[in-house]
Amino acid sequence: MDTKTALLEERYFLPGEDYDGFLFRLASFAARGDGSNKYLDEYLRLKYENLFWENSPYLMNAGTENPMLSACFVLDIPDDMYGIFTAVRDMVMVQKYGGGTGFDFSALRPSGDMVSGTGGVASGPISFLKAFDAATEAVKQGGKRRGACMGVLRVDHPDILQFIKAKEKDGEISNFNLSVGVTDSFMEAAIAGRNYDLINPRTGEKAGELNAREVLELIAYHAWLNGEPGILYLDTINRANPTPALGQIRATNPCLPYDTLVGTSDGFYQIGYVGDRIKEKGVWLDPRRRQESGIHEPFSQAKFFCTGTKEVYKLTTKNGMSIKATADHKFLTPDGWKELRELKPGDEVCVMAALDDAPFGDVGNEDLDRIASMAYSICATHNRAQVPRELLRYSREGQLAFIRACYASNGMVVEDDGKCGIVLKDLNRAFYRDLQVVLLNFGVLSYYPLDTFRHENVLVVPLKFMKRFLDAIGFILPHWEDKARELIKKYNIGDPQPEDYVVKVHSVKSVGRELVYDISEPLTHSFIANGFVVHNCGEVPLLPGESCNLGSINLENHQNNGDWDWDKLETTTKLAVRILDNIIDLNWYPLPFIAERSRITRKIGLGVMGFHAALIRMGIPYNSDRAVQEAKRVMNFIHAAAREASIALAKERGVFPAWPQSIWQPIPIRNAQLTVIAPTGSISRLAQTSSGMEPLFALSYTSKILGGTYKECLPVVRETLSPGDLEIALKTGRINNEVYKTAQEIPYQRHIEMQAAFQNNGVDGSVSKTINMPNSATREDVLNAIIQAYESGCKGLTIFRDGSRQEQVLSTHICPECGTPLINQDGCWHCPSCSYGRCSIA
Numbered sequence: 151m152d153t154k155t156a157l158l159e160e161r162y163f164l165p166g167e168d169y170d171g172f173l174f175r176l177a178s179f180a181a182r183g184d185g186s187n188k189y190l191d192e193y194l195r196l197k198y199e200n201l202f203w204e205n206s207p208y209l210m211n212a213g214t215e216n217p218m219l220s221a222c223f224v225l226d227i228p229d230d231m232y233g234i235f236t237a238v239r240d241m242v243m244v245q246k247y248g249g250g251t252g253f254d255f256s257a258l259r260p261s262g263d264m265v266s267g268t269g270g271v272a273s274g275p276i277s278f279l280k281a282f283d284a285a286t287e288a289v290k291q292g293g294k295r296r297g298a299c300m301g302v303l304r305v306d307h308p309d310i311l312q313f314i315k316a317k318e319k320d321g322e323i324s325n326f327n328l329s330v331g332v333t334d335s336f337m338e339a340a341i342a343g344r345n346y347d348l349i350n351p352r353t354g355e356k357a358g359e360l361n362a363r364e365v366l367e368l369i370a371y372h373a374w375l376n377g378e379p380g381i382l383y384l385d386t387i388n389r390a391n392p393t394p395a396l397g398q399i400r401a402t403n404p405c406l407p408y409d410t411l412v413g414t415s416d417g418f419y420q421i422g423y424v425g426d427r428i429k430e431k432g433v434w435l436d437p438r439r440r441q442e443s444g445i446h447e448p449f450s451q452a453k454f455f456c457t458g459t460k461e462v463y464k465l466t467t468k469n470g471m472s473i474k475a476t477a478d479h480k481f482l483t484p485d486g487w488k489e490l491r492e493l494k495p496g497d498e499v500c501v502m503a504a505l506d507d508a509p510f511g512d513v514g515n516e517d518l519d520r521i522a523s524m525a526y527s528i529c530a531t532h533n534r535a536q537v538p539r540e541l542l543r544y545s546r547e548g549q550l551a552f553i554r555a556c557y558a559s560n561g562m563v564v565e566d567d568g569k570c571g572i573v574l575k576d577l578n579r580a581f582y583r584d585l586q587v588v589l590l591n592f593g594v595l596s597y598y599p600l601d602t603f604r605h606e607n608v609l610v611v612p613l614k615f616m617k618r619f620l621d622a623i624g625f626i627l628p629h630w631e632d633k634a635r636e637l638i639k640k641y642n643i644g645d646p647q648p649e650d651y652v653v654k655v656h657s658v659k660s661v662g663r664e665l666v667y668d669i670s671e672p673l674t675h676s677f678i679a680n681g682f683v684v685h686n687c688g689e690v691p692l693l694p695g696e697s698c699n700l701g702s703i704n705l706e707n708h709q710n711n712g713d714w715d716w717d718k719l720e721t722t723t724k725l726a727v728r729i730l731d732n733i734i735d736l737n738w739y740p741l742p743f744i745a746e747r748s749r750i751t752r753k754i755g756l757g758v759m760g761f762h763a764a765l766i767r768m769g770i771p772y773n774s775d776r777a778v779q780e781a782k783r784v785m786n787f788i789h790a791a792a793r794e795a796s797i798a799l800a801k802e803r804g805v806f807p808a809w810p811q812s813i814w815q816p817i818p819i820r821n822a823q824l825t826v827i828a829p830t831g832s833i834s835r836l837a838q839t840s841s842g843m844e845p846l847f848a849l850s851y852t853s854k855i856l857g858g859t860y861k862e863c864l865p866v867v868r869e870t871l872s873p874g875d876l877e878i879a880l881k882t883g884r885i886n887n888e889v890y891k892t893a894q895e896i897p898y899q900r901h902i903e904m905q906a907a908f909q910n911n912g913v914d915g916s917v918s919k920t921i922n923m924p925n926s927a928t929r930e931d932v933l934n935a936i937i938q939a940y941e942s943g944c945k946g947l948t949i950f951r952d953g954s955r956q957e958q959v960l961s962t963h964i965c966p967e968c969g970t971p972l973i974n975q976d977g978c979w980h981c982p983s984c985s986y987g988r989c990s991i992a
Contacts, residue, residue, distance in 0.1 A: 153835050153860045161832065162209045173197040176204070179212040183732025192725055201707055201718075202726045203759075203833040205700040207249060208733060218247035219737045220697040221755075221828070223744060227278075229257050229352060234278055238285050241299070243740040245289045249697070252300040255279060256331065259352040260308035275303060276312045279323060286325035302382060304331045305365065306491075308348045308357045314368050317378045329380040329946065330369055335488050337383075337940050340366040349491050354461055354477035354660060356491070370933040373949040381947040383940055385487070405476045405666030406679055407462055411587060412669065413502065413678035415449045417511030417543030418587060421667045421679070428452045428669060434509035436502055436683045438648050439482070439674040448507045452671045463490055464661045465682075467499065467653040470579070470598030470609075471586055473680040474661060480685035482676065484652060487685055493655050500683045501590060503651040508591040509678065511543035518551040525555035528581075535577045537584035549588055550623060556585070558626040563633040564610075570637050572611040572619055572630075582609040587681045592622040595651060614650060617643050670813055697748045698755045698915075699733045700828045701726055705784065706760035706839045706866060712768050714784055720791045723756070727795035730754035731803075731820055752806040755826030755915060756792055758785070760839035762846055763866040771888040772845045772904070773896045781843065781907040785825075789912030792824040826915035827908055838865055842918055843908055845893045845901075848883035893922035894952055898935050906942035916945055925953040 163172055177193035196202045203209070205221040212219060223244050227237045241251045259265075261274025279301055286299055301323075303313040314330065317323055339346045339362035346365075350357040369379060408422030413434035424431065432449040440446065465481075466472045477491040482500040493499065502508075521544070528535045541552055557574060564573050574582070582598040586609070589596050598609045611619050617638050625631040637643075671677050676685055703726060708719045734752050739745035761781070762772050770776050799820035806822055809815065814822070827843055834841040849871075850863040867879060867890075875885050884892050893901075898921050905919040921935055932949055939947040 153862050154838060156860065157832065157835055161206070162836070164214070175213045176209065179217070179736065180729045180732050183736050184728075189725065189728065193729065196722065196725060199707065200704055200837050201722045202701060202703050202729075203837055204729065204733070205702075205828065206832050207247070208699065208701075209833070209836075211247065211738075212736075216247055217736060217738045218249060218740055219733050220249055220699045220739075220748070222250050222252065222700070223697045224252045227253055227255060227257060229259055234258070238282060240741055241282065242285055242289055244744075245286065247738075247740050249740070250299065252302070253282065254302045254304075254331070255313075256302070256304040256307050257351050260350060260357065261312070263350065263352060274309045274312070275307070276309060276316055279313075279316065279326065283323045283325050299326045300329065301326045302329050302331050304384070305333065305336050306347060306349045308350060310348070310365065311360075311368070314365075314372055314379055317376060318372065327380065327948075328378050329382045331382045331384045332366075332940075333489070334383075334385040334486060335492055336362055337366075337937075338486060339363075341937065347492055349477065354463060354491060366936065367929070367933060370936055371929050373936075374927070374929045374932045374951055374954070376954050377948070377950045380949070381936055381939070383945055383947075386940075386943060387945045405460055405462075405668055406479065406684075407474050407664040407666055410473065410475075410667075410679050411542065411681075413509035415509065417509060417513075419543070421669065422665070433669065433671050433677040434502075434507075435671075435674050436482075436500075436676065436678065437505060438500070438503060439676045439683065442674070450671050450674065452669050452677065460663060460666050462661055462664050462666065463658055465490060465493065465499075465658050466656045468656045469586075469596065469653045470582060471501070471653060471681055472583065473682055473684075474664070475679075475684070476666060482683035482685070484649070490658060493658055495655050495657060497655045498652040499655060501595065501651050501653055501681050502678045502683060503648045504591055504593045505646075505648070508546070508593075510546045510549065510591060513540065513544050513548060515545050515547050518547060521548050521551040522555040525552045526559050529556055529559040529577065532576050533578045535581045537581055537588070541588060542584070546591075549591060553585075553588065553592075553623055554626050557623075557630070561625070561630065563630050563637065565637060570613040570616070570641065572616055572634060574609040576607060577609070578607070585609065589623075590681045592618070593646065594619045594622065595646070595653070613637065613641060613643055615646055618646050621645075697737075697739070697744055698753045698823070698826065699730055699737065700755040700757065700826060701730050702757045702759040702828060702830050702833060702842070703788065704760045704837050704839055705758050706763035706767065706837075709764045709768055714764075714780075714787070716787065719784070719787065723788050723791040724795035724798075726756055727754065727792050727821070727824070728799065730756060731796070731799055750806065750808045751812075751822035752820060753823040753915075754821050755828060756788070756824055757827040757830070757842065757913075758788065759830040759834045759837060759842050761843040762840040763864065766866050766870060766889055769889055771891060773888070773891050773900050778903055778907045781904060782911040785908050785912035787912075789825050789914075793819070796820045796824060823914045825913050827913055827917040827919070829918040835862075840864065840866070843904065844919065845891070845896055845922075847893050847922075849879035849885065849890060849892060850881075850883050893920075894924050896922070898923050898927070898931060899938065902935060902939050902942055902944065902947075905939070905944050909945060910943050920948050920950045923949065923951040925951060927951050 158169065158172065164175070167175070173194060177190055177197060180193050181187050181190040207221055208219045211217045225237050225240050227234055237253070244251050255275035255278065258275040258278060259272045261272060261276070263272040265272050282299065303310060307313070310330065313328065317328060336346055343361070343363045345359045346362045347356045348358040348360060349355070369381065372379060406421055408420060410421045411418040412421045412424065414424065414428065414431040415434065416431045433452045435448060435450055440448070460476050462474045463477055464472055464474045475490050478489050480487040480489050481493065484498055484500070524538070541549060544552070560574050560576055562573050562575065564571055579598065586596050586598070594611055595615050596609050596611050616634055620631065620634055620638070625634070669677055676683055703719070703722055708715050708722065731752065731754060734749060739748065765772055765777055765780065770780060796819045797817065800818040803820060805818050806820060808822060809819070812822055830842045840846050849867050850861065852859055852861055863880060868876060871879060871885070875887070878885050884890070884895065901919070901921045905917050909917045923931060935949060936947055
């Protein structure tokens with residue numbers, strides 16, 4: 151019995167089913183989603199010509215009583231006992247019908263932390279991870295495969311060292327693949343050798359610190375030791391992938407409270423007030439972010455959504471500015487983006503640098519005298535003064551009239567013991583706080599309080615920004631204008647530069663829980679909030695319970711005469727998108743909330759398999775620049791065709807329900823996510839081609855499938871090698887030919903380059919890729935691979951060093967005495983069935 155037949159009979163065939171019946175079951179069930187048999191023949195053709203296959207749950211369950219068709223689910227784990235074991239129950243229900251599950255354990259309080267309800271201490275996420283693993287052990291996915299899970303912990307969790315070491319011994323937590331979620335700030339600290347903070351997720355407060363380089367080296371060591379943990383680059387995921395599928399972790403969405411002032415094309419609005427109107431107004435982009443992103447327009451379209459009630463913290467700077475945000479909200483600093491929880495007193499954060507344009511409104515031009523009179527009246531109330539909310543939406547001329555009147559009433563120019571500034575006095579902190587944002591519209595940075603001046607209750611424009619004040623605003627009263635000009639000349643003050651728009655942190659304090667909101671800005675992933683440059687909050691959030699169904703195009707059968715068969719590939723892609731969209735509605739979901747949330751975004755995961763097999767048929771070495779370019783060409787083409795198909799489906803069936811809050815507007819589209827590269831371990835064997843976008847592990851090998859051992863050699867190898875080379879390949883698993891180089895013969899740097907080529911060219915979600923390394927690879931190699939993957943824009947990294955695990959699914963090491971796959975222990979290969987053994991001499 152060959153591998154394909156064994157796979158079909160033991161995993162996919164229903165009782166009494168043959169191959170023709172199997173294919174008809176798959177095609178006819180997909181056709182139900184069309185409401186007719188219009189596409190039935192085309193769906194059947196895809197199967198008979200071996201062009202496209204859905205994920206294993208569809209192949210097992212389509213047309214059955216409980217057709218659970220999705221491959222992957224993300225389940226939430228709240229920080230309470232009831233919620234934790236509800237997640238265990240939900241996991242068991244998903245796995246019972248063949249689905250895989252992913253969990254982020256980062257919200258769980260650390261071991262030893264307080265448990266208020268009992269007066270005891272928490273056992274921490276690792277103990278619960280083991281409970282999840284034990285439950286999975288008792289469940290066989292769909293009755294046909296053991297449950298598979300992913301577990302993730304953020305690198306700033308206090309229990310991170312325990313997590314990294316959790317699978318130090320082979321066989322522990324055997325049903326989970328573990329990954330550490332790392333942030334940009336952590337990676338930057340690791341590369342620089344700096345410390346970073348550990349954060350208690352229950353309080354959001356600092357719980358200690360570790361050296362980032364040492365932690366990254368520990369991750370690299372354990373990945374070198376046995377392949378785990380893997381790495382997830384959380385910020386890369388959040389920047390580039392608004393709707394991640396399994397294998398991409400839902401990080402907590404950073405958020406801002408209702409009263410946060412957001413700069414728009416119509417002035418400043420409270421984020422909670424402006425709401426969905428942000429789509430019409432757009433948000434103002436800081437010039438530094440525009441320059442970095444190659445953007446010339448000052449405004450960008452944006453999306454708005456409310457994310458519920460969350461713990462928030464107040465950042466106060468030494469110049470008197472303040473903002474409230476969740477602990478994970480990111481602020482621009484001179485050293486890059488940092489989360490609020492990472493900021494310490496004395497750290498610098500960037501404020502808006504409005505040197506050429508600003509978020510002004512269009513109100514007030516018609517009555518500048520009234521605005522000036524209003525300013526005089528307000529200033530006369532002194533400590534009761536308030537900046538009128540509508541001022542923040544006035545035109546440039548309207549705001550100018552107000553500011554000039556305030557400084558005519560309560561302003562002065564001071565030179566005191568060498569300290570110089572333009573001072574606004576005798577008002578109050580709330581007035582100064584709002585006026586600081588208005589002054590920033592004119593590129594003027596101000597400070598409150600500043601105890602070096604003789605006036606205690608003042609707002610000061612320091613000497614560095616005095617020339618900017620005069621050029622952009624100016625005084626009504628000439629004697630203050632003249633005195634300011636004298637000081638500018640005396641101290642030789644020029645125009646401020648973009649790098650001057652920074653302020654220092656005074657404090658970060660918890661202020662309780664509030665209803666919070668998100669904005670998505672797709673061009674620079676940033677906007678202005680209370681005058682600060684803050685990171686894009688998110689896109690369409692990945693909701694807990696969301697699922698994704700997967701399917702893969704067989705690229706080996708979409709090449710012809712040394713190039714891709716573009717017409718054939720376009721037809722297959724568009725049919726595949728239709729099938730995967732149908733599956734969302736045909737799907738039987740194990741839990742009601744999963745059904746609801748999966749249909750909100752209608753995510754699909756169209757990917758590829760047979761990439762290496764196609765390269766071999768085209769005569770292109772996987773380990774070549776040409777192969778990298780082909781990866782980019784073919785994946786970009788598939789994504790473009792999938793997008794066309796999804797837009798056409800939107801016209802036919804409507805957009806996905808969450809479209810109003812998505813980054814796709816104004817483009818009507820049916821699916822929030824289109825492409826993912828899945829591992830295709832089983833379906834690539836069914837298709838008799840190479841797995842996903844991976845290189846062949848070997849030209850021939852043994853595989854263990856559900857208790858059986860099979861010798862495999864793919865058709866692409868048998869059909870393209872000469873008889874002599876084939877004989878060598880069957881014996882050794884490899885030959886001396888660049889086109890046929892296998893995974894362990896390809897440098898890890900090329901593996902990562904290929905992963906990045908797919909990831910950055912047409913893949914919305916994740917790319918499943920193993921970075922194969924020979925047994926001789928060093929810990930330094932693994933560390934360098936982690937850094938290279940981060941710098942290349944990969945979203946995750948999985949390392950596998952040959953022989954590092956006691957048991958391998960694929961092995962080129964075969965016992966010459968009895969044919970049993972060998973296992974590697976301490977550098978020596980041993981046969982578990984007989985006494986044969988051999989060791990490598992280093």
